[in-house]
Amino acid sequence: MMLPQGQRFVYLRVGAVVIGLAALKVMSRFGTTLHAALAATVLAAGCTRSEESGTRILYSFWGSVEQMKVERAVVAAFEAAHPQIKVDLLPVGARYTEKLQAMMVGRVAPDVIMVEMTTYHDWAARGVLADLTEDAAALEAELTLMPIPRRAFGPAGRFYALPINASGLAMYCNLDALARAGIEFPANGLTWAELEQLAPRLSRRAGHADAPTDFALLLPPPIMIFWAWGVELFDDLVRPTRVTVNTPAAVDAVDFIRRLYARGVAVPPDVTSDQGTHQLFRDGKVAFFFQGRWVTPEFVGRTKFAWDVAPVPGGPARRVSLHGGTGLAVYQHTRHRAAAREFVRFYAGRNGLRLAVQGGRYTPVYRELALGEEFLAMRPPRSIRRFAETMEAGASQTYLYAPGATEVGQLVNERMQQALAQPERPADQIVAGLAADLNRWLARQTRRGRQ
Structure with missing residues (x-):
């Protein structure tokens, strides 16, 4: 019937x-x-x-x-x-x-x-x-x-x-918060160095009681900062044969991420666990938020402030988003x-x-x-x-255009979680640990005939 x-x-x-x-x-x-x-x-x-x-x-x-x-x-x-x-x-x-x-x-x-x-x-x-x-x-x-x-x-x-x-991530900007802090909307994007410099003016949690938001930003996935510093995980993202992450630039990128958290300008992981991610931007608690167009409906008619998007920040090597x-x-x-x-x-x-x-x-x-x-x-x-x-x-770009991309992303994020949980551990050890993780992953993929 x-x-x-x-x-x-x-x-x-x-x-x-x-x-x-x-x-x-x-x-x-x-x-x-x-x-x-x-x-x-x-x-x-x-x-x-x-x-x-x-x-x-x-x-x-x-x-x-x-x-x-x-x-x-x-x-x-x-x-x-x-x-x-x-x-x-x-x-x-x-x-x-x-x-x-x-x-x-x-x-x-x-x-x-x-x-x-x-x-x-x-x-x-x-x-x-x-x-x-x-x-x-x-x-x-x-x-x-x-x-x-x-x-x-x-x-x-x-x-x-x-x-x-x-499409890739853009930088969502709280225009009202920027205006209150005397910061011009970065229509053509910032550098990470510029963002670090102005971030305290947007961060009550960093000790600035008159700041318009609790935190300046919710950081994007750490891989984006690695790329901005010129770091690649592999020699080839389609057919990887060699891990290339263990470099001084990767150590500098880890130090930079740690510094933003230590200064109180970036939302710590425990806050996102309690209050969400896009919800923090929607509710006016962060000035900058990194996400794609797919999150836009969460903000339409739900914010009490004006907002717009700008390119993601550029680093010492380049400006690149995660798509x-x-x-x-x-x-x-x-x-x-x-x-x-x-x-x-x-x-x-x-x-x-x-x-x-x-x-x-x-x-x-x-x-x-x-x-x-x-x-x-x-x-x-x-x-x-x-x-x-x-x-x-x-x-x-993304982590990998080959089988196993999800696992690679997890390995990067787990090592960065370690970097934050163990601030006393030198950044070069974090990077070396990530390189070892990726080498083991690549060896497994090769044995399985997937690379």
């Missing part, structure tokens, strides 16, 4: 929850082994597809309630243009990656999968994502892909997902490959992206859209162009 669209959605959402619980339970007790009950659950979630006329595909994604509205709008537009294909939505909440991995092991993954860049390369290497290089080329016959999305999703020339978002990345992939074992590819091309193309960016979280990945009048006229922020600029060559 055909279920109405609303009932199908509810049914699939319940199925997603059951899938997640079953997957996590099975994975925690038996590693990656799945039993028939999990497969049956996933198949049940999509059973309506085989009972209705036409082709039905299942699309999994993550996101907020507001993001749900965006996904529905894109699907509605696609179905209107392709009435022979229907798309069922499968929203997955927390632990998205673990749930999707369990479904892949059971060969019951959705036809179309939203993928996050840090796991994209792992899944592509495992062969669970279909090759979409021809689809990427078809889109580029009309549009020009920005350099960073290309590097993120096609570093070796093959695409296993079509990028829909891949994220979201793409749409087709499951390798789908029974509806043609329909799935049709949907992915629509979403990742001009018409789909024009709808997707309306949600306030995405930055279009094609030059004609990212630097076009329609996107640049969106508000807030006034300086929305800064997000698009992070997709230019050299403007941003």
Whole structure:
């Protein structure tokens, strides 16, 4: 019997929850082994597809309630243009990656999968994502892909997902706090040295009672400061063969990060544990906050101050941001490959992206859209162009464009946590420890044939 669209959605959402619980339970007790009950659950979630006329595909994604509205709008537009294909939505909440991995092991993954860049390369290497290089080329016959999305999703020339978002972090600025402190809005960015110099005027916790905010800034991921000092983790971010982090510049970067915390101008980790991250900026407790466009909806209509964005600070070597990345992939074992590819091309193309960016979280990945009048006229922020600029060559990068990127990021962050927890430990020992961690990681990856 055909279920109405609303009932199908509810049914699939319940199925997603059951899938997640079953997957996590099975994975925690038996590693990656799945039993028939999990497969049956996933198949049940999509059973309506085989009972209705036409082709039905299942699309999994993550996101907020507001993001749900965006996904529905894109699907509605696609179905209107392709009435022979229907798309069922499968929203997955927390632990998205673990749930999707369990479904892949059971060969019951959705036809179309939203993928996050840090796991994209792992899944592509495992062969669970279909090759979409021809689809990427078809889109580029009309549009020009920005350099960073290309590097993120096609570093070796093959695409296993079509990028829909891949911009970098910008520096969110509390304009009212800057004005009260007599600081001009840094429209073209600061250097880290300049930021360190002016930070006390924005930090009550640093002993300045008349400062307009508790702290000057919530620091970005430490890897961004490493890059600003000219430090790279590996000799090659696509095919790493050698660890390169153990340098005097890396020691200087660690010392700089420690100094900001010691002076009381940067939010300490225990405060973010209690009060959140973007919430500190939203509530006027920090003057500078580093994040991508995807956090913008958290501030619209929720702050008591004016705000805008600027480029991230530059360091002794360069100015570079950390970028994220979201793409749409087709499951390798789908029974509806043609329909799935049709949907992915629509979403990742001009018409789909024009709808997707309306949600306030995405930055279009094609030059004609990212630097076009329609996107640049969106508000807030006034300086929305800064997000698009992070997709230019050299403007941003990530830990690694290869399998294991998530683990590499964890190793960096763990060593920096040690640097803060053990301020008496010399910075060169912290850096040497990180180099040893990365060398062990690289050796494991090499043994597994993943590098």
